[in-house]
Amino acid sequence: MxxxxxxxxxxxxxxxxxxxxxxxxxxxxxxxxxxxxxxxxxxxxxxxxxxxxxxxxxxxxxxxxxxxxxxxxxxxxxxxxxxxxxxxxxxxxxxxSPAGKYAPPPDTEWQLLAGDATALPALGRIAENLAPGARAHALCVIEDDADRQPLPGVTVDWITADPSQAGPRLTAAVLAHDLPPGPGYLWVAGEMSATRDVRKHLRHALGLPADRYSVVGYWRHNAEEWEARFRAVEPDLAPRLAAAEDIPDDEEYFDVVDDIHAEAGL
Ligand SMILES: Cc1cc2nc3c(=O)[nH]c(=O)nc-3n(C[C@H](O)[C@H](O)[C@H](O)COP(=O)(O)OP(=O)(O)OC[C@H]3O[C@@H](n4cnc5c(N)ncnc54)[C@H](O)[C@@H]3O)c2cc1C
Structure with missing residues (x-):
């Protein structure tokens, strides 16, 4: 680096x-x-x-x-x-570092872009770089209407919520959205409870292959409280979390880590 x-x-x-x-x-x-x-x-x-x-x-x-x-x-x-x-x-x-996850497969006919305020910088750049004629819809959770930003070429549902509710509102918006037929791509970023639940939904409920979505946790609501609860159970979880590091497939790795966290009430 x-x-x-x-x-x-x-x-x-x-x-x-x-x-x-x-x-x-x-x-x-x-x-x-x-x-x-x-x-x-x-x-x-x-x-x-x-x-x-x-x-x-x-x-x-x-x-x-x-x-x-x-x-x-x-x-x-x-x-x-x-x-x-x-x-x-x-x-x-x-x-x-060469970071970034946005990678719609070449046959993509539609895109669903979803996130909270922290995702707006990426959404703005994604919108500006969409191929001509690309079909993209965004679900954006913001605190109030003054937080809207132009997303050229993208139709947008603006959803207003207190930041403490950004995660649940983002999850609800993505799960309620009817995905169009045909090959598509979802990019989702924001509060971690949402990205965990959305990734699970896309992979397990909808059975989407991993190249059809990118879901990234950007921040955690009440991070200090979560970290305190994590530290309390860390010695018990450490061996399983360390073993998970050997899982070569990213999505399987996230499944295992999410399960370990869920079992510990995290
Ligand atoms: C790949 C990636 C890209 C990102 N891009 C951006 C970006 O372009 N712009 C951007 O603003 N953020 C972005 N983030 C999110 C940003 O890294 C986090 O919000 C980070 O925690 C902010 O650090 P902080 O020092 O302000 O707060 P921290 O010290 O991390 O947290 C302090 C307190 O604030 C809370 N908190 C943290 N972030 C938020 C938030 N957004 N809203 C409400 N409460 C919050 C925490 O729960 C904690 O209680 C990105 C994250 C990732 C992983």
Whole structure:
């Protein structure tokens, strides 16, 4: 993994709860990403222990050495607080990897794109890069109508919910949506209870093969409480979780880990 030094060039609100931070740096001119529209990087923030969080690369320009990251301004959190206070010249480190999961198979006739506010940067880039004539529908869970963003070429159901309900609302929206006939592709990202339940539904209830969907957990509601409960049972779960690491197939791995967590009430 390569590390890139950058500084804040400017900040601007995309919507009241989404702040775009434009980073600049000579090292960003040679940023090695995947080029996929949902590619992300690890952002290392200055401070005790150099906390790091994962953010989608909303735009990158090799010529000017600029990268845009869009931050959801939720309550608490090192990253959200850093973005709120960001000033031109503030330093930050990006560690890049060829991340990103968006990969519709070539015969895809329709796409369902679903997520909460954290997925909007990727959804925006996916929309801008859709092939001409592509048929895509989005289900977006946002806090209120002011959080809407343009998604060119995509029909959108905007669903408003308090962030504490984003997971259940996202799950309900995807499960209630009638998928069109013919070969399609689903891209789903957001709160982890939703991505766990949606992945299970697509794989087990609908029996979709793994190349027909990409489902990625972006954040966890009440993360501190979940982590405390995890730490309490970690010694019991550790051997099974370690054994799961040997499972070569990603989807089988997620099945096993989800089951271990569910049995432990996590
Ligand atoms: C591949 C990938 C791409 C991502 N892209 C983006 C992106 O482009 N923009 C973006 O904003 N996020 C994105 N995320 C999600 C982001 O990494 C998390 O939201 C992260 O937890 C934010 O860090 P923090 O320091 O602000 O909060 P943390 O320190 O992680 O958490 C502090 C508290 O805030 C809560 N919390 C965390 N995130 C949210 C949220 N979004 N809404 C409400 N409460 C929250 C936690 O439950 C916890 O209680 C992405 C995640 C992944 C894995």
């Amino acid at each position: 390569t590390a890139y030094h950058a500084t804040v060039l400017r900040t601007a609100h995309v919507t009241p709860r989404m702040l775009r931070v434009t980073l600049v740096g000579d090292e960003l001119k040679s940023y090695q990403g995947s080029g996929l529209p949902d590619e992300s990087c690890r952002v290392v923030f200055p401070g005790d222990g150099e906390p790091r969080r994962v953010y989608t690369i909303r735009r990158r320009d090799a010529e000017t050495g600029q990268i845009d990251l869009d931050f959801v301004l939720h309550d608490g959190g090192v990253a959200a607080e850093w973005a709120r206070a960001a000033q031109p010249g503030d330093p930050v480190l990006l560690s890049g």
